[in-house]
Amino acid sequence: MAAFFGFGQSAEVSIKLDDEEARKLAKIRAEDGTTETHYLFYDGETVSGTVNVTLKKQNQKLEHQGIRVEFIGQIEVYYDRGNQHDFISLTKDLARPGELLQNTSFRFEFPHVEKPYESYVGTNVKLRYFLRVTIVRRLTDIVRELDLIVHTLSSYPETNSNIKMEVGIEDCLHIEFEYNKCKYHLRDVIVGKIYFLLVRIKIKYMEITIIKKESVGTGPNVFNENDTLAKYEIMDGAPVRGESIPIRLFLGGYDLTPTMRDVSKKFSVRYFLNLVLVDEEDRRYFKQQEVTLWRKPDRPPRRALETNAIRDNGEHVEEEERLSEDEEAATNKVSKAVPPHQNGENGESHEAEPVDD
Amino acid sequence: MEAMRIDDTNSVEQEKFLETAVKTVKAEAFEMKRSLDKSKRMDALKHASIMLAELRTGLLTPKYYYRLYIDVVNELNHLESFLLDELEKEKKEESIAELYEHVQYAGTIIPRMYLMITVGVVYMKLMPQMRAELLNDLVEMSRGVQHPLRGLFLRHYLLQVTKSLLPDAAEGVEPAIPGSGTVRDTIDFIKLNFSEMNKLWVRQQHQGPSKEREKRERERMELRILVGTNLVRLSQLEHLTQEVYEKEVLPSILEQVVSCRDPISQEYLMECVIQVFADEFHLATLNEFLASCKELAQEVHIKNVLIALIDRLSLYVSNAVGSNIREEIQLFEIFSAQAEGLIQSRSDMPIEDIVSLHTALVSLAVKCYGEKLAYANTVFLSLANNLKDKQVEGIDMYSHAGKELIRVLRVPVDEYKDVLRVALLTDYPRAMLPLNYRGRCTASAFILQNLIDNETGLKSTDDIDAVCSLIECLLSDQPDQPEDAHDSEEFADELNLIASMIHLIKAEDRDVQFLLLNGLRKRLGAGGKWRIRKTLPPIIFSIYELALNYQQSDGDENWDMKVRKMFVCAMGTIGALITTGEMTQLPLNLYLEGAIVANRIKFSENAMVVYEFISKALSVLEDEIADSRERLSALALVTNSVLKVDCLASENWEPLVGQIILAGSKMFKKADQVRTLCSAASLYWKGKVAESEGELRNGNKVTEILKKSAKVAAQCMEPLVQQQLFVHLLNQYYYFYEDGCTVISPDVLSELISRTRDAAIQLEPSREADDIDQHLQHTLQHIRNTKDKYPELAEKLQI
Incomplete structure (x- = not known):
């Protein structure tokens, strides 16, 4: 017309x-x-x-x-x-x-x-x-x-050490977690385990979430956006000292992109594995760990079963860090902890857990 | 009552929770099946996952959770068989692998694990080469469920659905399908599952407030079978060799049991191990197993464990075909050392536990080492010592400890079926001592009962001593015996048993037999008033019996003396019954019985013995019997006995009979006088004396006594009684008349008849009168019937 x-x-x-x-x-x-x-x-x-x-x-x-x-x-x-x-x-x-x-x-x-x-x-x-x-x-x-x-395709990373770390809150909870790699392709499987060294709280469950952090802009004009893409319960109930809980998480089923760092100085997309423990009073204890996601050229041969054994190539960094609590008061106190994390999931509010220093 | 109410409301609440959950399960299961029918596999899995989410509940107690679990598992079975069917048709390897991956996207772990197991089973069925790997994967991934109740049920599900898939191929041999696994894989799988389940089970104890401890323990007991199933599975493996069991399986089970430090778990699992694995395995690992027993928690009823093992092995060893096992393994030594060590290390062990441990040991000793009496004896000694150390005494036989003690005492008795053999256990009686009086008596009684049931002959003094050592408490008064002990039924029963025992004395030689009886008499004689009343008479009868067997001298020059001694012994024994036993009737009978027996034996002094016995009987009658009825019957007995005796010379006979007549005439009632005199009269007719052949038939004496009786009868005031006596007299007279006593004239008879006839008319009609009349008529009829024999009399009587 x-x-x-x-x-x-x-x-x-x-x-x-x-x-x-x-x-x-x-x-x-x-x-x-x-x-x-x-x-x-x-x-x-x-x-x-x-x-x-x-x-x-x-x-x-x-x-x-x-x-x-x-x-x-x-x-x-x-x-x-x-x-x-x-x-x-x-x-x-x-x-x-x-x-x-x-x-x-x-x-x-x-x-x-x-x-x-x-x-x-x-x-x-x-x-x-x-x-x-x-x-x-x-x-x-x-x-x-x-x-x-x-x-964008990447070739298999030359170094792909595992992530192994002991974290905890003094006299309350000490765990060691281990992810088999630090770089995962988009159809990869995250294999790992959580080892409980000290448990003085009554844990209700433990889950792993995959968080996408998109940050746009530079300097004062940075816009951050956190998105939980997956929520995966890996433990039900309260473990005792000495328990080792396996992790196996298939990435293929989630809507993920490769990690993008400082794309054209405009924006970044990064991924974090967030290990969250929730106690019986619904307090949350968490530790975020960045993992690099990359795109593998061909669809990898799929295997439903991945051994639980974590390849130890001797390159992992061991360091002790403090586990964060999903709580502003707590995170403020724990200065060494990972950057403050807004609970962007559903805005639950939690009772503060005093940290005994 | 209150507890009940709480439970009630609780169960109402539980039912409600369960109902809600089951409703969801039903609805989702329905949707799941619909999706399956429409080949929408992913949708079906989604519904299955929602259904399974119901198992995440924390609201249900184990009992109700179990019901929910059962419902869910039913639906999962449906899913499994459907998927298996479908995938078998598709024949695509990837689809099952993809499915196994797909279910792992479930966001929560409970549904994920159940689905993984369900799909995993399909996977294993389709591709046996994956079995070993998948089993390992499933059991490892199940670690994610740390909640005791949910974890236990999850792992139970794993164990149930893989039951038929567990590899059981011999180790070291390449299985037909590579990767399908060997028994090794199964062992690893179950070992891990078992230890994880046990940890969860133990952890359950520590959840929730401490005031609910009992409830939790109850709940845990309901769940124990879930844990035990692991061991059952292991025991069912065909290729679980003894070596692997010994080197690996048992050590790891024991390690788990010991390290969990939970009494409930320890006790149950140890018993479980004993029950499920083969006897040979137990024998091979006895030391390891027992060593672990020592490390168990103090609260464990370790004796149950030990007893179960001992019982199991004694059964096995005693049934074993090649019984050289007994020799190879020092079962008894091992167990008794263990038991002793256990008792020493647990100072608070209840008495009944100590005793029941010994019970098991005695069973072992008696059943497997029957020939080694020392073994059983050691146990009784140790039992006695242990109880002594604990300073227990006066155990009531109905208490736990008492029941156990009785039980242990029974074991050799029942097993040997030979009390004399039991008596060889010299420390056995010591083990009886801690029981109270009644308990000891009961123990002695079943020993005696066994003796009697098995008709164990007692042939020597040793035998008697042996038995007596076991029944000490029945033989004489005990310090702890209650005052009224003799009033009880048991007391009487036990004495009856002793009486029966006397009849088991069966020496091969008569002299020995007497020796035994006499010896036992002495023992029994010390038993006091209440006992000897029952225990001595059978001794006396046995002596009489022995004497009767001794009729011939058989060339024994001491024969006379020996027989005499027997009667002296019998007499003394009877005397004890009178003096100590405070009895009258029975001793009297026994004297008379003795007189008759002595009369039958033609030894030189038999007349003297007979006289002595009868005179003793008369003395008893005179001195001890006051009641006229008793006197009457006693006198009748004496009379009859004298009638049976024929060895007395007149000089001895006369005083005895005179005494009888005197006693008869001294009867308090006239009627009794008449009756006794009547019967005494027959002594002069039927009695015998040594000098003359045949009966005395002394008509004069007879009539004299009868006349005397008639005189007494005439003095009787009551017409009825008098009539009765006269009819009696008539009978007596006629009897002697008929028997040829010519002294009796027909006049006397006729007078008696007319007198009684007249009196009969005079009597007021009554039942008694009728009876007497009847008696009279019978008598007269009899006289009529025999009239032809006595024409003189018939004429006189005009009949």
Whole structure:
């Protein structure tokens, strides 16, 4: 209808990738929570295809000031929408200014494009890749975009020591926990164990949560967002000294991305394993430990069973740290503890547990 | 009462909790099955997971949790068989592996573990090569459940569903399917599961307020079988070798038992070990097992454990085909040392426990080492010493300790079935001493009863002494004997047993037999008034019996003297009954019996003995019997005895009979005088004396006495009695008349008949009168019947 009144665009633009049939698709969560599916690219892959311009009315010429196609990698911070940051912007001119008299196809190719970051849609930030075709006109340009998804692949980390740590609250609770690695691929299995050295509290249960921390901006304008992606009970009831509780957590079932550090100096996405013990008075004792998530090239051969034995490559760092309590008063006192952690899950309030120092 | 009420409201509450939970289980199970039918496997697992979440409850007591558990497990069984069916059809290795991974995404551990086990079982059934690995995985991952009740049931489920899947292939041999595991894998699996379950079970004790301790102990007892099942499974393994048991399985069980330091667990598990594993295993590990017993908590009723083991092994050893086991392993020495050590180390051990430990030891000694009396004797000695150390005495036989003591005393008696053998246990009587009077008597009584039941013959003085040493308390008054002991039924029963015992004296030689009887008589004679009344008469009868067996001299030159001695002995014994026993009737009878027996034996002094015995009987009658009825019957007995005697010379006979007649005429009642005189009359008719052959048939004397009787009868004032006496006299007269006593004239008879006939009419009608009349009519009828024989009389009587 708009075209009929002369306001609408007088041509349709479509982008067809060269290897659409063979290319894998990937899903990504959109801002509104729905899932979008796009073609999947990796770093260094050539992006090539054809731009088809279809005239709405045959025999009516289309005047333009030039036609170009761009490959853009862009970070968009939600609170600053006007200020998008293109960390990649490649342009190919498809036609010089002139007129199109008939439907026309233009080939394009961006050879071996560098795609350094993974596509990401977060709470406060979005990193996307897309192709944009622009037919420049005097009044309104005709623009066509095609979103692509990029997965960044990593090779198996050279060092992947386990995480072993003794933590506790003096005269109350001492545990030693061990995760078999510090770097996990997205379909990996976390294997570990918790060893109870001292238990003077009545524990109700113990769980592991996976927390995603997204921080956007720099300096005073940092926006942090914590998200609990998984909650996994690993122990029911109160153990006594000497008990060893196994951990086995399959990551494949959760909505995880690789760890991203300081992406284009704009944002970071980091993952933490949070070990939480809850006592009978619902006080929470926790210890967060960052783990690096990475994307493995091929879907790894899946194995439901993973030995409980933790590979000890002798590189783990042993240090004693204090277990934090999920309690502001407590965390303030325990200065060495991990950074203050807002209980972002459901805002339960807990009685303060005095820490005897 | 209050406790009951609390429990009641509690159970109402529990029922309510359970009902709610079961409702959810039912609903989710229904959805689960629907999803399965629609091949929506993931949905089915989701519903199963919600259903299983009900098992996370902390509201239910073990009993109610168990009911919920049973419901849930039923549904899981359904899920398992459905998945097995489906996956078998699919034949895809990955699907089961994926399923096993998938269920591990469950966010809470209880549903996750139950699902893992359920799917794991399907996995193992589809792919036996995964068995060993999966079993290990499941038992390890179950560690996450540290809550005692929930953990116990989870692990029980694990143990139940894997029952048929546990590898049991011999170790060291590659199994048919690689990875399917050997018995080694099963042992490791159960060992771990067992120790974890035991830890949970023990931990249960320490949960909740201390005032609910008893309740918790009760609840724990309800759950013990869950823990014990592990041991049962181990014992069922075909390829669990003795070596592995000895080197590994038992040590690890014992280590767990000892280190948990929980009395309930220790006692139950030790007994469990004894019950479930094979005897050979126990024999091979005896020392290890016993060493652990010492390390158990003080509260453990260790004697139960030890007794169970001893009983089990004694049964085994006594049934063992090759009984060289007894020789190889010093069972008795080991156990008795253990028991002793145990008693020493536990000063607070209750008496009954000490005793029952000895009971087990005695059983072992008696059943397995029957030929080694020293073993059993040692036990009794140690028992006696232990009780002495504890300074216990006067144990009531109905107390726990008393019952146990009686039990231990019974063991050799029942087992040997030979009291003389029991008597060889020289320390046995010492073990009786701690019992009170009644208890000791009871013990002695069952010994005697056994003697009698087995008809154990007593053949020598030693035998008698042996038996007497066991029944000391029955033979004479005891310091702790109650005043009225003789009033009890038991007292009488026990004396009867002694009486029966006397009949078991069966010496091969007559002289010895007398020696035995005489010896026993002396012992029994010291028993006091109440005892000798029952114990001496059988001795006397036995002596009489022996004397009768001694009729012929058989060339024994001392024969006369020996027989005489027997009667002297009998007489003295009877005398004791009179003086000490304060008896009359029975001694009188015994004298008379003695006279008759002596009369039958033709030894030189038999007349003297007979005279002495009868005169003694008469003295008793004169001096001791006052009651006229008793005198009457006693006199009748004497009369009859004299009638039976034929060895007396007239010079001895006359005084005796004279004394009888005198006694008869001194009867207090006229009627009694008549009757005794009547019977005394027959002495002159039927009696015999040494000088003359045959009966005396002294008609003059007879009529004289009868006349005297008639005179006395005439003095009787009561018409009824008088009539009765006259009818009696008529009978007497007619009897002698018929028997040929010519001194009696028909006149006398006719006078008597007319007198009685007349008197009969005079009598006022009454029942008694009828009876007397009847008697008279019978008599007359008899006379009529015999009239043909006596024409003179018939004429006189005109009949």
